[in-house]
Amino acid sequence: xxxxxxxxxxxxxxxxxxxxxxxxxxxxxxxxxxxxxxxxxxxxxxxxxxxxxxxxxxxxxxxxxxxxxxxxxxxxxxxxxxxxxxxxxxxxxxxxxxxxxxxxxxxxxxxxxxxxxxxxxxxxxxxxxxxxxxxxxxxxxxxxxxxxxxxxxxxxxxxxxxx
Amino acid sequence: xxxxxxxxxxxxxxxxxxxxxxxxxxxxxxxxxxxxxxxxxxxxxxxxxxxxxxxxxxxxxxxxxxxxxxxxxxxxxxxxxxxxxxxxxxxxxxxxxxxxxxxxxxxxxxxxxxxxxxxxxxxxxxxxxxxxxxxxxxxxxxxxxxxxxxxxxxxxxxxxxxxxxxxxxxxxxxxxxxxxxxxxxxxxxxxxxxxxxxxxxxxxxxxxxxxxxxxxxxxxxxxxxxxxxxxxxxxxxxxxxxxxxxx
Numbered sequence: 420x421x422x423x424x425x426x427x428x429x430x431x432x433x434x435x436x437x438x439x440x441x442x443x444x445x446x447x448x449x450x451x452x453x454x455x456x457x458x459x460x461x462x463x464x465x466x467x468x469x470x471x472x473x474x475x476x477x478x479x480x481x482x483x484x485x486x487x488x489x490x491x492x493x494x495x496x497x498x499x500x501x502x503x504x505x506x507x508x509x510x511x512x513x514x515x516x517x518x519x520x521x522x523x524x525x526x527x528x529x530x531x532x533x534x535x536x537x538x539x540x541x542x543x544x545x546x547x548x549x550x551x552x553x554x555x556x557x558x559x560x561x562x563x564x565x566x567x568x569x570x571x572x573x574x575x576x577x578x579x580x581x582x
Numbered sequence: 583x584x585x586x587x588x589x590x591x592x593x594x595x596x597x598x599x600x601x602x603x604x605x606x607x608x609x610x611x612x613x614x615x616x617x618x619x620x621x622x623x624x625x626x627x628x629x630x631x632x633x634x635x636x637x638x639x640x641x642x643x644x645x646x647x648x649x650x651x652x653x654x655x656x657x658x659x660x661x662x663x664x665x666x667x668x669x670x671x672x673x674x675x676x677x678x679x680x681x682x683x684x685x686x687x688x689x690x691x692x693x694x695x696x697x698x699x700x701x702x703x704x705x706x707x708x709x710x711x712x713x714x715x716x717x718x719x720x721x722x723x724x725x726x727x728x729x730x731x732x733x734x735x736x737x738x739x740x741x742x743x744x745x746x747x748x749x750x751x752x753x754x755x756x757x758x759x760x761x762x763x764x765x766x767x768x769x770x771x772x773x774x775x776x777x778x779x780x781x782x783x784x785x786x787x788x789x790x791x792x793x794x795x796x797x798x799x800x801x802x803x804x805x806x807x808x809x810x811x812x813x814x815x816x817x818x819x820x821x822x823x824x825x826x827x828x829x
Contacts, residue, residue, distance in 0.1 A: 431624060434807065445801050477806040497804040 435470055448474055449498055455524075456504045456512070460544035465528060468541040472524050474498070475543075479523050482513040515547050522546075527553055612752070614649045615820050617679060618686030618705065623810050634683040635819070639826045641706050647713060651754060652676050653721035655739055656690060658703055659712045669711060672701055673741050677726035691729060693738040698730065717746045719757040722781040731768040732761045732782075775799070 437444040451471045454461050463471070478498055481491045486509045495505045516523050529540040542553065560566060619638070621631040650656060655675050662670040674690030677700070681687045686705045691698065703710065729737045736759075760783035763772075772779050773786060773794040784791065802808070 441799075442801055445805060473807050477809075481806075494804060494806070 435466055437467060437470065444470075449500060452478060452498055453500050453504060455543060455545065456499060456508055457501065459548040460542065460550055462529060462540055462542050464532075465539040465541040468526055468543040472526055472543060475545075476523050478508070479512060479516055482508045483517060485509075485513075512545070519546075525553070525555075527555065613820055613824075615816055615823065616647070616649070616686075616705075618682050619819050619823060620682070620812050620815060622682050631683065635822070636826075637684060638706060639823060641708075642827065645710070647705055648715050650676060650688075650713075650715050650718075651720045652679060652724055652726055653719055653757065654715055655717040655743070656688075657712075657714045657716055657743075658690065658701075658710060660703070660707075661709045661711055671741075673716065673739055673743060674699075674701065675726070675729070675737065675739060677729055691726075691737050692741075693734045694741070696734070698734065698737060700730075714745060716743050718748055718754055720754050721757055721759070723779055725777075726781070727770070728761065728763070728768075728772045728777075728779060728782055731770075731772065732763050736761050 434444075438447050447467065448471050451461070451463055451467060452475050455471070455475055461468075478494065481488075481494045484491045486492070492505075495508055496502075499505050499508065524543055524545055526541055526543050529542055531537045532540050544550075544553065561570075619635060621628070653676065655673065657671060657673045659669050659671045661668060672690060672692070674692035677689050677691050679686070679688045681704075684706045687702050688705065689700050689702045691700045693699070759781065761781055762783050762785070766786075770777065771794070772782060773784055773791060775795060775798045
């Protein structure tokens with residue numbers, strides 16, 4: 420009977436522990452969200468970028484509710500420390516993401532940082548940004564067995580239809 | 583014919599037009615989905631909640647569970663093999679509604695012969711034979727656990743109370759009662775902002791109230807990931823439940 424429990428079991432807790440305390444964790448994520456809204460593509464440690472992704476997407480969903488909404492304005496006021504970005508959020512980003520129902524960000528891993536800590540880094544960007552596209556890994560869907568068989572079947576059908 | 587005090591014949595007053603209250607429309611506008619139908623946030627398979635909901639609806643078809651909130655005064659009759667009439671009736675104020683799915687519970691509190699009694703009943707327990715709502719009133723909080731540390735007069739309710747008759751199915755009235763407490767120590771420090779209690783009349787000195795605000799976490803209301811938006815889930819479940827219950 421194993422009496423010692425592994426220390427890494429979180430039992431359903433979803434928030435990571437960053438910074439010194441919960442207040443500092445929110446401040447860290449707030450700075451990252453402000454930077455993302457300003458520059459639309461940032462590099463950060465992977466854990467922080469992953470935490471920040473959820474908050475950024477919910478902020479955009481709040482912004483979609485509109486400028487006049489009291490709660491949306493208070494949220495934007497708290498989360499964006501640079502106040503000129505509130506205007507950008509409501510006037511530029513909200514209309515850009517209005518047709519999309521879901522994910523507004525893209526998170527991709529980068530080679531580790533060059534410092535002594537060799538931290539796992541990631542780049543997080545808002546979709547539809549003006550920069551050249553990132554190199555996303557693409558799986559070649561033409562070479563899978565099912566797709567090859569379907570291709571062969573389609574060719575056979577065409578040959579049988581037009582001899 | 584009638585003459586008014588002036589001595590002239592009174593002008594013909596037509597009878598007032600009858601006000602037609604469309605009961606059907608009002609009842610449809612007001613929907614109440616019991617909180618135990620809403621599944622909690624987590625990684626469990628929705629199939630589990632679907633099966634539970636089917637069982638809950640099955641039970642509701644046989645036995646009527648009325649709409650009630652925290653703060654209502656209910657009378658519950660359970661089947662008890664050791665009681666005189668094989669049935670046991672308890673009257674009390676609902677202080678908490680907990681649990682989700684078939685294990686949903688509610689706690690009724692009453693003070694009987696100077697002894698505070700709290701009984702936790704399960705909504706879908708087959709031993710329960712009747713639930714009657716005696717008095718409808720919502721309170722300012724969702725959780726009335728502080729009644730344990732309040733003066734006993736706020737928890738005493740007459741066991742043979744008659745149900746208060748309410749005609750309109752419009753709004754549940756909110757009772758803005760501010761409860762007075764016994765002297766400290768309490769079972770929990772109710773003045774702290776984490777409990778967010780609005781229904782107590784705090785008679786503590788200002789210094790204590792200011793000290794309690796030290797535990798205030800103002801950033802918690804802006805933490806977006808902690809919010810659980812249930813509106814869409816509620817819509818779906820409401821449609822499902824109301825369709826099943828109409829059959």
